[in-house]
Amino acid sequence: MTLPRDRAPYSAIVDRPPLKLPGKARVVLWTIVNLEVWDISRPMARQVLPAPTGQVLLPDVPNWSWHEYGMRVGVWRFFDLYRRLGIRPTLSINARVCEDYERVAAEARDAGWEFMGHAYEQMPIHKVEDQRGMIHRSMDILERFTGKRPIGWLGPGLTQTLETPDLLTEAGVKYIGDWVWDDEPSVIQTANGPLTTLPYTVELNDIPTMIVQHHESPYWAQRCRDSLDRLHAEGAERAKIMAVAIHPYISGQPHRIRYLEEVYDYARSLGDVVFWNGEEIHDWYQGVRAGG
Numbered sequence: 001m002t003l004p005r006d007r008a009p010y011s012a013i014v015d016r017p018p019l020k021l022p023g024k025a026r027v028v029l030w031t032i033v034n035l036e037v038w039d040i041s042r043p044m045a046r047q048v049l050p051a052p053t054g055q056v057l058l059p060d061v062p063n064w065s066w067h068e069y070g071m072r073v074g075v076w077r078f079f080d081l082y083r084r085l086g087i088r089p090t091l092s093i094n095a096r097v098c099e100d101y102e103r104v105a106a107e108a109r110d111a112g113w114e115f116m117g118h119a120y121e122q123m124p125i126h127k128v129e130d131q132r133g134m135i136h137r138s139m140d141i142l143e144r145f146t147g148k149r150p151i152g153w154l155g156p157g158l159t160q161t162l163e164t165p166d167l168l169t170e171a172g173v174k175y176i177g178d179w180v181w182d183d184e185p186s187v188i189q190t191a192n193g194p195l196t197t198l199p200y201t202v203e204l205n206d207i208p209t210m211i212v213q214h215h216e217s218p219y220w221a222q223r224c225r226d227s228l229d230r231l232h233a234e235g236a237e238r239a240k241i242m243a244v245a246i247h248p249y250i251s252g253q254p255h256r257i258r259y260l261e262e263v264y265d266y267a268r269s270l271g272d273v274v275f276w277n278g279e280e281i282h283d284w285y286q287g288v289r290a291g292g
Contacts, residue, residue, distance in 0.1 A: 001162035001163060002162060002163075002165075002166070003162065004162075004179070004188075007165065007188035007189050007190070008186065008187065008188040008189065011186065013182065013183065013184070013238075018237055018238030018239070019184055019238055019239040019285075019288055020238075020239055020288075021235075021239045021274065021284070022274075022284075023272075024272050025235075025239075025272050025273065025274045026231075026232050026235025026236060026239070026240065026272045026273070027228065027231050027232050027235045027239075027240045027241070027242055027267075027270075027272070027273045027274070028239070028240070028241045028242070028273075028274050028275075028276050028281055029228075029242050029244065029264075029267050029273050029274070029275050029276075030090065030198070030199075030241055030242065030243045030244070030276060030277065030278065030281060031082075031087060031089035031090065031243075031244050031246075031275065031277070032089065032090045032091075032092050032116070032154070032177070032200065032243060032244070032245045032246070032278070033075075033078055033089050033090070033091050033092065033108075033113075033246055033247075033248070034092045034093075034118065034154075034245060034246070034247045035071070035075065035091060035092070035093045035094065035097045035101070035104065035105070035108075035118075035248070036067070036093075036094045036097070036118070036121070036122040036156070036247075037094045037096040037097055037100050037101070037121045037122055038064055038067050038121075038122055039121060039122075039123075040058075040059045040060070040061075040064045041058065041059070042058070042123065043056050043058065043060065044060045044063040044064055044067070045067075045122045045123075045156075045157070046063070046067070046207065046211055047060075047063045048062075048063060048066050048211070049062045049063060049066070066249060067249045068249075069248075069249055069252075069253075070247060070248030070249030070250070070252050071101050071104055071248065071249075073248075073252065074248030074249055074250075074251070074252020074253060074257075075104055075248035075252055076252075077248075077252045077257050078246070078248055078251075078252055079107055079108075079111065081257070081260065081261060081264075082111070082113075083111065085264055085275070087264075087275045088111065088112045088113050088114065088277055089113055089114070089277060090113070090114045090116050090152065090277040090278040090279075091108050091113045091114060091115050091116060092116045092118040092154045092177075092245075093105065093108075093115055093116065093117075093118050093142070094118050094119055094120060094121050094122055094138075094156070095117070095118075095119070095120045095121075095137065095138035095139075095141035095142055096120050096121045096141075098141055098142065098145040099141075105145060109145065109146050113277070114150075114152070114277040114278055114279050114280075115142050115145075115146050115148075115150045116150055116152035116153060116154055116177075116278055117135070117138050117139055117142060117150050117152065117153040117154070117173065118138075118153070118154050118155075118156060119134060119135075119138055119155065119156045120134050120137055120138045120141075121156075122156050122157075123156060124156060124157055124159040125155050125156065125159040125160060125161060125164060126159055126161060131161065131163070131164065131167060132167050132170070135153075135167050135168060135171045136171050139171045139172060139173070149172055150173075151172070151173065151174040151175060151278075151279055151282060152173065152174070152175045152176070152177065152198075152278045152279065152282070153168050153173045153175070153176050153177070153178075154176065154177040154178060154200065155176075155178045158177075158178045158180070158200070158202070159178075160178050164178075165188060165190045165195050166190045166191040166192060168190070168195065169190045169191070169192035169193055169195050170191075170192050173195070174195070174196060174282060175195070175196040175197070175198050175278060175281075175282045176195060176196075176197055176198070177197075177198050177200030177243075177278070178197075178200065179197040179200075180199070180200050180201060180202050181197070182197070182199050183199055183231065183234075183240050183241060184199060184238070184239060184240065184241055184285075185197065185198050185199070185241070185281065185282070185285040187289075196282055196285060196286075198241070198243075198278055198281055198282065199241045199242075199243055200243050200245065201242075201243040201244065201245050203223070203227070204220075204223060204224055204227060204242070204243060204244050204245065205245040205246075206220060206245070206246050206247055206250040206251045206256075207245075207247060207250065209223065210250060210256075211250060217255065217256045217259045218259060220256075220259060221259035221260075221262050221263055224242075224244060224263045224266075225263065225266050227242055228242055228263075228266065228267060228270070228273070232270055232272075232273070235272075241281060244263065246260065
């Protein structure tokens with residue numbers, strides 16, 4: 001088993017040659033929409049309503065149906081927003097979504113969204129008995145559904161074991177979002193060759209901000225604007241990537257969607273922000289590394 005620190009040497013960002021984006025762009029805004037399957041036979045992945053006396057009860061209908069709101073209603077607000085903006089996000093998707101919510105998965109596929117592996121269903125990878133089998137099964141299902149094998153992966157809850165990077169590259173994965181350690185892509189080593197890490201986010205993710213930390217919706221939007229302001233200023237010297245990670249049962253709620261819309265309005269007002277998905281970021285970075 002290889003420890004994370006042994007997969008790549010420490011690297012201070014100030015010691016690396018600055019990356020440059022095409023044209024005069026300074027920042028990439030990377031949008032990740034997360035679609036998951038919460039099996040009602042298990043404890044829910046998130047809770048908006050604590051169980052009576054704090055004891056988890058199964059089936060957990062209130063929290064399960066809270067998640068279902070995202071698939072029945074909230075995600076359609078996302079589809080409308082990104083259609084209007086002309087943005088094709090990265091879709092971090094449990095492969096089981098293609099089976100249980102085919103209507104939703106097909107809408108994303110037909111809209112040209114990038115599919116990124118997110119395990120078979122929403123549970124920690126540490127709890128999966130056959131991790132290799134689950135990874136290959138997930139990638140195969142997504143490939144059959146979309147006609148293209150995904151190149152990206154995000155662990156459910158960003159979970160990994162020490163062997164996960166090796167298993168991912170074995171299955172054809174080229175980039176991951178689980179290592180939230182930088183403002184730009186980097187490379188780690190696996191048993192099957194290099195694996196790119198893209199700057200995913202926990203700070204601009206609607207779960208930690210609004211469900212775990214219980215901030216109000218305007219706070220999340222302000223945090224996004226503040227982050228973009230600083231990255232935009234630094235982007236004059238070196239390219240920066242800002243990820244925004246959202247879930248339809250959270251940001252797709254009627255009292256929150258306006259703040260998501262405001263973030264894109266503000267980013268567009270800056271003029272030199274590009275809206276790429278993970279595959280586009282990966283391909284750009286590989287070109288830069290190759291000297292292209």
